[in-house]
Amino acid sequence: MAHSHSAADGNRSRxxxxxxxxAIYMVAEVxxxxxxxxxxxxxxxxxxxTDAAALLVALMAVQFAQRRPDKRHTFGMLRLTTLAAFVNALAxxxxxxxxxxxxxxxxxxxxxxxxxxxxxxxxxxxLANILSFWLLHRGSGEKNLNVRAAALHVLGDLLGSVGAIAAALIIMFTGWTPIDPILSVLVSMLVLRSGWMLIKESTHELLEGAPQHIDADKLQRxxxxxxxxVRNVHHVHLWQVGEKPVITLHVQVIPPRDHDxxxxxxxxYLHENYQIEHATVQIEYQRCDGDDCDLHWIQGESHSHHGHHH
Structure with a gap:
């Protein structure tokens, strides 16, 4: 835990x-x-x-992610970071x-x-954008969706500033002003692309999608x-809260000498190979005969036949 606290503090100060x-430079540009x-x-x-908003939202998210879980939010406030990235992308x-x-x-x-x-x-x-981008790219921010979202904003911004410099030079030397709106549209297209990617990622997480880097079938095998x-692995549910993958699964085994x-x-094994710290494993000794043994997920999955496995 100590490690993640220092990482969070580092993220916060950056x-x-x-x-x-x-924020200061935005006012100057307006x-x-x-x-x-x-x-x-x-x-x-x-x-x-939007950069400033992105950074502010990311800051709040880092703050909330530090809050301890309670009875009403058993995962703490980690999902707030994903929601923040989503709102940010819409903006x-x-x-x-x-x-x-x-x-x-x-x-x-x-x-x-x-x-x-x-x-x-x-x-x-x-120059302001280069400084922000450098600040965000140091340290453990790479894995954090919000720091990455913020860095993406700033990167798009950097390109926007380059565009504005080019437009200014063209106007000074040729007096051709339509270059200004043309470049503003190009800048906007860059923004659009990064916004779309962010919406896709954050929506996937909000809809309880499996983490992109874990293949559930491969994990079972x-x-x-x-x-x-282990004879058989079924009923695998895999999702993500903040940066943390979470899994529940049923494992049919040969009765061991030492269950624990x-x-x-x-x-x-799950922790070493998949970095899953939060796993709920139900061990079963009988062969799983239901139709749902081969499927990952059944609507209204009946829990009655699990009772006698315990």
Whole structure:
């Protein structure tokens, strides 16, 4: 446990630092975008707003994940982090639509843009994003969906700042202002892609999908192959809470001399090979004859015939 606490504290301080950098620069970009008349800067600021929200939500999630489980939330508040990533992704999609809509308006009615001012602010934005991205990419954040979500936002933002710099240079040298809305649309497409990926991942987890990296069929086979007493593995349910995979399964075994030692070996095997710390294993001695022995999941799975296995 000590390890995960230090990791969480590390995540928290990195998220807080990145949040402050992003929020402060976002305000600068809004002001700069309004003063210079640049939509690309406003697109980037909109993007930074979702970044700041993403970072704030991730911070809250890290905070809640630390809370101890209680009677009403037996897993603690870990699922909140997934919900946070989901809300965050929806916000990205809404902002994308708004920016594209504004860009279409600008094509029909071009607006003057102050290139020099736009350039200065875009370069500042790029530096702020590089700093945030560096902060988020150190340490154990890679596995955490929220830190990853936040880093994704910032990465899209980095590209947005590069776009704004390019647009500013083109406007300064050629005076061709349509480049500004064109680039704001390109930035939006990048945002859209990362938002879509996030929605897919977080929805999968909210719908109790199995963790992407664990193959339930393979797990059943490998348990049967690697632990000699195990004859059959069925009723496997696999899901994920926060970053933690959770499993329940029924294991039909040859009656062992030492029941507890066998149970311990099964737990140890799941932990070593699949990093599953939370496993509920029901050991059965009779052959499992029901139709549901081969299936992973049966609607209204009857628990009456499990009674006499105990």
């Amino acid at each position: 998220l807080l630092a990145a949040f402050l950098v992003t 002001v700069g975008g309004l003063l210079s008349g640049s939509l690309a800067l406003l697109a980037d600021a909109g993007h930074m707003l 990205l999609l809404v902002i994308t639509v708004l920016i594209v809509w504004e860009a279409i308006q600008r094509f029909t009615h071009p607006q003057p843009v102050a290139g020099g001012m736009m350039l200065v602010i875009a370069v500042g934005g790029l 490998s348990l049967t192959l690697n632990i000699p007493e 030692a066998l149970l311990q070996r099964i737990h140890h």
